[in-house]
Amino acid sequence: MRLPIALPLCVTVALLGGCATSNNEQAGATTSIELSFLGRYESGIFDGSAAEIVAYDAKTQETFVINANSGKVDVLSMSNPAAPYKIKTLDVSADVSALTGLSLGAANSVNVHSGIMAAAIEAKPKQDMGYIAFYNINDHTFITAVKVGALPDMVTFSHDGKQVIVANEGEPNDEYTIDPEGSVSIITLPNDITTLTQSDVTQVTFRDFNNGGSRASERPDGLRIFGPNASVAQDLEPEYVTISKDNRYAFVSLQENNGIAKIDLMKKSVSTIWALGTKDYNQTGNELDVSDKDKTIQLKNWPVLGLYQPDTIASYTVSGKTYLVTANEGDSRDYKGFSEEYRVKELADELNSRLALTSPLKHEIEGKLDDSRNLGRMKFTSTLGAQDCKLTKGAPNNCTYTQLYGYGARSFSIWSGDTGEQVFDSGSDFERITAKALGEKGFNASNDSNKTDARSDDKGPEPEALTVGQIDGRTYAFIGLERVGGIMVYDITVPKKSQFIQYLTSRDFDAKVDTSAAGDLGPEGMAFVSKEDSPSGQALLIVGNEVSGTTSVYGISPSK
Numbered sequence: 017m018r019l020p021i022a023l024p025l026c027v028t029v030a031l032l033g034g035c036a037t038s039n040n041e042q043a044g045a046t047t048s049i050e051l052s053f054l055g056r057y058e059s060g061i062f063d064g065s066a067a068e069i070v071a072y073d074a075k076t077q078e079t080f081v082i083n084a085n086s087g088k089v090d091v092l093s094m095s096n097p098a099a100p101y102k103i104k105t106l107d108v109s110a111d112v113s114a115l116t117g118l119s120l121g122a123a124n125s126v127n128v129h130s131g132i133m134a135a136a137i138e139a140k141p142k143q144d145m146g147y148i149a150f151y152n153i154n155d156h157t158f159i160t161a162v163k164v165g166a167l168p169d170m171v172t173f174s175h176d177g178k179q180v181i182v183a184n185e186g187e188p189n190d191e192y193t194i195d196p197e198g199s200v201s202i203i204t205l206p207n208d209i210t211t212l213t214q215s216d217v218t219q220v221t222f223r224d225f226n227n228g229g230s231r232a233s234e235r236p237d238g239l240r241i242f243g244p245n246a247s248v249a250q251d252l253e254p255e256y257v258t259i260s261k262d263n264r265y266a267f268v269s270l271q272e273n274n275g276i277a278k279i280d281l282m283k284k285s286v287s288t289i290w291a292l293g294t295k296d297y298n299q300t301g302n303e304l305d306v307s308d309k310d311k312t313i314q315l316k317n318w319p320v321l322g323l324y325q326p327d328t329i330a331s332y333t334v335s336g337k338t339y340l341v342t343a344n345e346g347d348s349r350d351y352k353g354f355s356e357e358y359r360v361k362e363l364a365d366e367l368n369s370r371l372a373l374t375s376p377l378k379h380e381i382e383g384k385l386d387d388s389r390n391l392g393r394m395k396f397t398s399t400l401g402a403q404d405c406k407l408t409k410g411a412p413n414n415c416t417y418t419q420l421y422g423y424g425a426r427s428f429s430i431w432s433g434d435t436g437e438q439v440f441d442s443g444s445d446f447e448r449i450t451a452k453a454l455g456e457k458g459f460n461a462s463n464d465s466n467k468t469d470a471r472s473d474d475k476g477p478e479p480e481a482l483t484v485g486q487i488d489g490r491t492y493a494f495i496g497l498e499r500v501g502g503i504m505v506y507d508i509t510v511p512k513k514s515q516f517i518q519y520l521t522s523r524d525f526d527a528k529v530d531t532s533a534a535g536d537l538g539p540e541g542m543a544f545v546s547k548e549d550s551p552s553g554q555a556l557l558i559v560g561n562e563v564s565g566t567t568s569v570y571g572i573s574p575s576k
Contacts, residue, residue, distance in 0.1 A: 049487055050575040051505060051520045051557060055098040059565035061085050062530040063464050066565035069541035070558050073128045073153050074549035078103065079558055080126045080133055081567050087122035089135055091156060095551050097569045104156060108135045108149045111158040120147065128153060129173035132209060134180050136168035143189055143196045148182060150209055159209055162217050166196035170256045174263045179204055179281060181266045183254035188243065192353030197221055197249040200268055202284050218284045222249040225289065238291035240273045242399040244354050258331040260338045260433060267340055267433065269329040271347050276329070276340065276436060290436030295322040295425045301443040304426055305460060305472040309388040313451045313459050315444060318391060320420040324429060328482040331433065332491050338433030339511050341493050343482040346424020346475045348397065356399045360385055360420065361392035393473040396420045426476040428495050430511045439511045446477045449519050450500055458525045463499050463538035463563040466525050471499045484508070485544030487555055487572060492517070494557055496539030503539065503559070522568065538563030
């Protein structure tokens with residue numbers, strides 16, 4: 017077995033000239049941690065999403081893994097974290113179909129609490145209403161299911177186990193002729209879950225924020241609403257949910273819309289919606305590589321903006337205040353019936369360089385718009401930064417562009433749970449650190465190919481998976497890089513002074529990607545296990561890797 021590449025704090029100081037964390041203040045950490053690879057379960061299925069979201073149950077020492085390839089939930093024994101193995105598979109779609117008489121699609125998410133497992137299942141077609149299925153963990157028996165919104169993409173229990181919250185993404189069909197509303201379902205659990213009925217489900221919608229709606233004036237500037245002929249409720253696509261420690265609020269990432277919705281779980285309504293704004297890649301500390309054709313690592317500033325567009329979102333509390341942690345993956349709408357994706361070079365070619373070349377843009381990018389080794393390869397959205405134009409299926413028509421907006425921020429961020437204001441961003445850390453650790457061989461590679469630099473024009477390392485955990489009184493964030501692979505570890509105990517700790521990857525760029533020797537590819541979901549809940553007495557990180565189809569386990573120890 018190939019040893020993982022580990023880039024701990026002390027090595028980072030040497031490589032990067034100090035622990036640069038996009039923050040000039042000292043973190044003041046009194047303890048640090050180190051991840052080490054323990055073992056993995058291999059499904060044997062490459063690039064088939066055979067291991068995605070994971071959830072761990074401490075009592076049974078089992079991990080539940082979404083296997084989107086089979087549309088089921090795999091149950092793994094974690095009694096020995098170094099050698100996890102499959103116990104059985106739960107055919108959640110079949111169980112709900114037997115109850116409802118409907119043909120259903122794949123499972124998308126799983127969560128556990130106090131002996132109960134909840135799984136989110138999409139419909140066929142996925143624009144129809146999906147279901148949440150409940151199981152008894154002790155004997156893996158199906159209990160019941162309730163209907164929720166279209167495309168339930170994430171499910172989680174409140175900390176007290178009294179509610180289950182579901183993010184219903186509501187994606188359109190490929191032709192973009194059917195676009196269901198995005199929504200959040202709140203399921204209030206009775207003391208006896210076998211008595212659960214559809215009346216226990218509250219559907220929280222965003223209809224009041226539609227044009228002409230009672231809360232239309234509350235819609236924040238910068239919230240992206242751009243689907244063809246879509247209302248606000250249709251356009252918003254809830255992606256992921258985290259719940260405040262006091263169980264009062266759920267925070268829901270709206271990835272394509274570049275926002276976060278705050279849901280009042282007591283009132284069962286939308287409290288507010290925040291637009292997350294943009295990242296300025298022309299600022300020092302925000303450098304990026306924008307080309308997959310330059311045949312080198314070229315981290316530099318460019319006068320373009322990035323949309324944060326978080327996927328996974330987590331939360332933690334400091335001095336009674338809630339903070340949100342986001343993995344800023346980025347995502348575009350690219351459908352047969354509508355696409356916003358464009359390359360800068362295509363803009364230069366087809367629109368005859370109509371970008372408004374005003375200072376300082378003219379000096380910095382003139383002559384580079386059609387250069388594939390520079391800005392020409394970068395993907396941007398045709399829905400922002402344009403003036404005096406019409407859009408045809410997302411393609412610009414005789415536009416004048418004053419600004420270019422890319423997808424994602426190639427970072428993780430921390431936000432205030434009270435105001436939605438950003439308090440920390442990791443800047444260009446992910447690309448700088450992976451460049452030092454992997455060199456040109458692996459820099460910005462994709463998760464299904466060893467071709468170097470392949471994702472620089474898109475979203476770089478593409479942070480997607482994320483979880484937080486407390487160890488010895490300090491809080492740590494673990495961020496999985498979906499494309500290049502590996503895990504970033506940060507001490508976030510003091511949000512504004514968050515500090516990089518370690519980068520660890522098991523990927524072998526000399527091995528064929530569709531073989532076991534390649535290691536773990538495409539981290540999609542994570543679960544933190546405290547040492548109190550761990551079978552071995554050591555804190556663990558469990559990771560579902562969708563491309564390699566592996567579920568990997570890492571031990572977490574105080575650093576030496």
